[in-house]
Amino acid sequence: MLDKSATLDESIVNQTFNHLDGITLKSSDTNILHVICEHAQTKLMPTSLLGFDIRVSSIADKIPLEANSIIIDVDLNNTDTLAKLAAFRKNAPSRCKQIFAITKGNLQEELQARTLGGRKTIYRPLGDSALAQVIEELRALSGMPVSATKKAVNTAAKTLEHTFARFGANQPVDLGDVASTGEEIANTIDGIGVNEWLSTVRAYHQTTFQHILIVTGLACSFASSIGMRRVDIEKLTIAGLLHDIGKVDIPAEILDKPGKLTPEEFDIVRTHPRAGYRFLAKQEGISEDVLDAILHHHEFLDGSGYPDGLAHDQIRDLTRILTVCDIMGALLERRSYKEPFTVAQSLAILLQMARKGKLEKVLVHALGKALENNVNSILEKPDEALIALAPLYLSPAEMP
Ligand SMILES: [Fe+2]
Ligand SMILES: [Fe+2]
Missing domain, CATH: 1.10.3210.10 (Hypothetical protein af1432)
Structure with a gap:
């Protein structure tokens, strides 16, 4: 017998998983990756990748509380930046996945990211390859099929x-x-x-x-x-x-x-x-x-x-x-x-x-x-x- 679920549209599958997660969100809300940068550098970043929209904003802007997935690419030794991050992290919903961008081989940054509670880090520069790696993991976590x-x-x-x-x-x-x-x-x-x-x-x-x-x-x-x-x-x-x-x-x-x-x-x-x-x-x-x-x-x-x-x-x-x-x-x-x-x-x-x-x-x-x-x-x-x-x-x- 034909397995009808195999013919389901990808967006329907995503919505189902969101619902099963106990968080009823529109599919589009989950398919956004926010990147918070020091100066909103967008030179190398795509606007969308593997079914995710990529929104880049500066640390000077308001960090969106509704975000599900955030990459934080800032100077982890700057006190003002750290204070802002701390305020955001205090109010951010627990489902928000926070990933810190660090420089490969920089142990100090790695330690700082861990101290700030970042469970995951990625290496700079935030080009297509690094972002694709993050998005693939996010897709897998949400039960989405391969893009x-x-x-x-x-x-x-x-x-x-x-x-x-x-x-x-x-x-x-x-x-x-x-x-x-x-x-x-x-x-x-x-x-x-x-x-x-x-x-x-x-x-x-x-x-x-x-x-x-x-x-x-x-x-x-x-x-x-x-x-x-x-x-x-x-x-x-x-x-x-x-x-x-x-x-x-x-x-x-x-x-x-x-x-x-x-x-x-x-x-x-x-x-x-x-x-x-x-x-x-x-x-x-x-x-x-x-x-x-x-x-x-x-x-x-x-x-x-x-x-x-x-x-x-x-x-x-x-x-x-x-x-x-x-x-x-x-x-x-x-x-x-x-x-x-x-x-x-x-x-x-x-x-x-x-x-x-x-x-x-x-x-x-x-x-x-x-x-x-x-x-x-x-x-x-x-x-x-x-x-x-x-x-x-x-x-x-x-x-x-
Ligand atoms: Fe050619
Ligand atoms: Fe050629």
């Missing part, structure tokens, strides 16, 4: 693992599998929004496939925000998932090198679009647009890109879109040698590249819109110092 976003990210990563292994073994890839993974990513992002997708990818895939999952997510979001036809969305997501398959043969020491590449190393990096193209062109059933996007995703409108130095109309529309998403992805990623740029900072850098004639400005604006950012305000006040530094932070493989 659907996490499942979708893991499934997509598995497909990439198989697909990229096929390149290494010189065997044809399963294009049907790649297409359905693209469709699942597009559907997931339609449901949860691209920002949640980006945070989850950054929390779970720090290295190999992070870039591809971020670029494909951006491409899906871009496509749906401009109302692209279904057939083109499919092409764009397949191109996103396969665009860097030619990097399989490039040594990680070169791809992840934090410093400047030697001319010889850069020549090796520049082989990946053609290597990917040659491998996939042997297969039947792959569209010309997808092949072109793979071969030419490092071309620029001013002819300064590679491998063919194409310019203007020689670069197809789909390829131009993938290029913008590709660079945006590199900027938003966490790498061994850099923290992620914010969306606003990344857009400022893309706009600067558009001003120099490398990218199409209208596409950068459209991507900004897809990410719900006001590009105009960035245009009015670009952060020149940041833009000047940008090439140092881009992966050598994504550098113009």
Whole structure:
């Protein structure tokens, strides 16, 4: 007999558990993680992650008494801060889970957190990975199932693992599998929004496939925000998932090198679009647009890109879109040698590249819109110092 409970909607399950807990709360009340900081630093923090909203406030603000889960990231040696925390903790309901952020290896902070009654600590910085760890525990404590976003990210990563292994073994890839993974990513992002997708990818895939999952997510979001036809969305997501398959043969020491590449190393990096193209062109059933996007995703409108130095109309529309998403992805990623740029900072850098004639400005604006950012305000006040530094932070493989 079919187990009907298996088909229950996640929100109904959550509400049931809240009720069983003896605390009748709306589901949304329990899915908020409050972060209390010294100066309300939000640079690295996502706004939502794994089904939780993340609300950041300053220690100077009123700490919300109704909160169920709080991360306290403050100076534990400041007397004023401690007094404020003590007042909050005196009135906070016992169900409120309080977690202290400390610096790894700082025994004094660890002791202080324990003295303050914190049963749990996490290490700074409060980026996607640290927050995901906390939220997973909160979900488990509340009896919530594994987040659907996490499942979708893991499934997509598995497909990439198989697909990229096929390149290494010189065997044809399963294009049907790649297409359905693209469709699942597009559907997931339609449901949860691209920002949640980006945070989850950054929390779970720090290295190999992070870039591809971020670029494909951006491409899906871009496509749906401009109302692209279904057939083109499919092409764009397949191109996103396969665009860097030619990097399989490039040594990680070169791809992840934090410093400047030697001319010889850069020549090796520049082989990946053609290597990917040659491998996939042997297969039947792959569209010309997808092949072109793979071969030419490092071309620029001013002819300064590679491998063919194409310019203007020689670069197809789909390829131009993938290029913008590709660079945006590199900027938003966490790498061994850099923290992620914010969306606003990344857009400022893309706009600067558009001003120099490398990218199409209208596409950068459209991507900004897809990410719900006001590009105009960035245009009015670009952060020149940041833009000047940008090439140092881009992966050598994504550098113009
Ligand atoms: Fe690439
Ligand atoms: Fe790429």
